[in-house]
Amino acid sequence: MxxxxxxxxxxxxxxxxxxxxxxxxxxxxxxxxxxxxxxxxxxxxxxxxxxxxxxxxxxxxxxxxxxxxxxxxxxxxxxxxxxxxxxxxxxxxxxxxxxxxxxxxxxxxxxxxxxxxxxxxxxxxxxxxxxxxxxxxxxxxxxxPLLPEFPGAEHGITSNEVFHLDAIPKRVLIAGAGYIANEFAGIFHQLGAHVIVMNRTKDILRGYDLQIRDRLLQISMMKGLDFRFDATFEKIVKREDGCLDVHMTGHDTVTVDCVMYAIGRxxxxxxxxxxxxxxxxxxxxxxxxxxxxxxxxxxxxxxxxxxxxxxxxxxxxxxxxxxxxxxxGKGGASVDYDCVPAACFSHPPIAGVGMTESEARQRLGSVKVYSSDFRPMKNVLAGRDERSLYKMICDGETDRVVGIHMIGPDCPEIIQAAAVCVKAGLTKAQFDSTVALHPTMAEELVLMR
Missing domain, CATH: 3.50.50.60 (FAD/NAD(P)-binding domain)
Structure with missing residues (x-):
């Protein structure tokens, strides 16, 4: 036996x-x-x-x-x-x-x-x-999902419950500013809700390139999302009609139909x-x-x-x-945690792989940054002012591409192929020598100067 x-x-x-x-x-x-x-x-x-x-x-x-x-x-x-x-x-x-x-x-x-x-x-x-x-x-x-502790916290939901809502709330407050918070902020907003994003600091999407996340914040505010920074919960009071009065530090009380916690896992x-x-x-x-x-x-x-x-x-x-x-099995397997691509399916989405500009300057010293700030062709004809931003971070001594970061339509799809290039240690010159595929947004990766 x-x-x-x-x-x-x-x-x-x-x-x-x-x-x-x-x-x-x-x-x-x-x-x-x-x-x-x-x-x-x-x-x-x-x-x-x-x-x-x-x-x-x-x-x-x-x-x-x-x-x-x-x-x-x-x-x-x-x-x-x-x-x-x-x-x-x-x-x-x-x-x-x-x-x-x-x-x-x-x-x-x-x-x-x-x-x-x-x-x-x-x-x-x-x-x-x-x-x-x-x-x-x-x-x-x-x-x-991490659950906060404060009076009335039980009246909120997490991303676990959001898929089972009876209806899209007319007013929703999302606590947090990471990828889950920004993704559901975009979803709720596009489905007709008024969205308030509440965060205990001034930063959104820590870990992504600063310039990229600043662009997302700018676009989100332009679309009508309401941000409350440097705010923490004091209490939530549920009214008789089911609405929620959210009391927070540093800001006026807001009344919403739903509170969603996205403050970490x-x-x-x-x-x-x-x-x-x-x-x-x-x-x-x-x-x-x-x-x-x-x-x-x-x-x-x-x-x-x-x-x-x-x-x-x-x-x-x-x-x-x-x-x-x-x-x-045969053994010898390992996981390389370097250059893992990541994306936030916000509205518009952002994606990145490798070092951010800040990380590269701290670790490498000599850094060259290339970027392309453009309006996608579809947005032009649609009459939208929303602009995309692509960044390439290079080692100033070797010309090696150490990071690529972007915001714009379909950038999570594009970053997967770009991640292979960063992982392989390709140089800016090798990107430049590649013929562009026109007209695409991805062609900006080989046209940055």
Whole structure:
């Protein structure tokens, strides 16, 4: 009889846990995945996938208006049906959830639809009280929205609940200024809501290039979004009619129909039982791991957002793949965290890879910056003044491109190819020697002077 029930027991069936389990099973390992909710994790169920579909839906508000300048006779009294969009988005979530489930089962992994808690170096206890043993345990429980604490905080929602709203609120206050806050600010605004973005500092989208995020702020304000900076919650009072009075420091009280918290995410380690095997967490609740994703307990590993390294789905997938290859395959796999591209699907979107201008000046000293500030062709004919901005950051000594940052239509699609160039260490001269593809926005990457 085998010493353990499984070779690998994964806690959490998000993108990272699913990839690790699928690959391990494909290598012949006996694998089980414990998931208390649905297969797919944050990205598929309540994150990037349904959110991006809402972004697409919201874009039609401007696209339909622009269509008139392109000769289309669009009726004046167009109506938006939130329930239609919501139903179709949630149906797509169900489809991908089923696909993830099928992928695991087809590769031979067993799915245990229960919460699992670590109760030993090679043991977990399920919600029904039964125990399962495994030679290796992988923690891939992801992260959850951070909830603030103040009087009346219970009246707000997070990005988890936003997909299930009965209707688009007429007035919404979004707390935070990161990518989730800016993405949903654009979605709500385009779907007809008055949006207030409240933030405890003056900065939005920290980590992105300053000039790019300043451009986004300028465009957002021009579109009519209302920003309240240097503001913190004092209290929220719910009226008899259901409206919310939001009291904040430094600003007048505002009355809205919905408050959404987008103030950060915290690793899902509470109640996981890691302390029973001597695994501590850092001050943010994340699980510390080494380069092989191993915790301080030799038989327990962790990947993805629960480790709080880079909270991005593709990173979690890379970590899951590397873990499975190293533990059950040929080995030698690693994850390179340098030059990871990132995007915020705001309105318009921004994207970047590599060093920002500020980071480059601090780390390299000698820096050359090239940029292109232009109005996209579509905006010109549509009569929109909204301008795009592309930046290229180069090492002043070697001419190597160390960062590319942009704001404008489709820039997340463009940055993926640009990331390959930055990762490969190409020089500005090599960009310049490439023939432009005209007329496109992407051609600006090889025309910057």
């Amino acid at each position: 085998p010493e353990y029930d499984y070779d690998l027991l994964t806690i959490g069936a998000g993108s990272g846990g699913t990839r690790a389990s699928r690959v391990a099973a494909a290598h012949g390992a006996r694998v089980a995945v414990a998931e208390e909710y649905r297969v797919g994790g944050t990205c598929v169920i309540r994150g990037c996938v349904p959110k991006k579909l809402l972004v697409y839906g919201a874009h039609f508000a401007e696209d339909l208006k622009d269509a008139q300048r392109f000769g289309w006779r669009v009726p004046e009294n167009l109506e938006f049906d939130w329930k239609c969009l919501q139903t179709n988005v949630l149906a797509e979530v169900d489809r991908i959830n089923a696909a993830y489930t099928t992928t695991l089962e087809t590769n031979g992994a067993q799915i245990i639809h229960q919460r699992a808690t670590v109760t030993g170096p090679n043991e977990v206890t399920l919600a029904n009280g039964t125990t399962k043993t495994a030679k290796t345990i992988l923690v891939a429980t992801g992260a959850r 915290v690793p899902n380690t509470d109640g996981l039982g890691l302390e029973t095997v001597g695994i501590g967490v850092d001050d943010k609740g994340a699980v510390p791991v080494d380069e092989q994703n191993r915790t301080t307990c030799p038989s327990i590993f962790a990947i993805g957002d629960v480790t709080n390294r880079i909270q991005l789905t593709p990173v979690a997938i890379r970590e899951g793949q590397a873990f499975a290859e190293n533990q059950f």
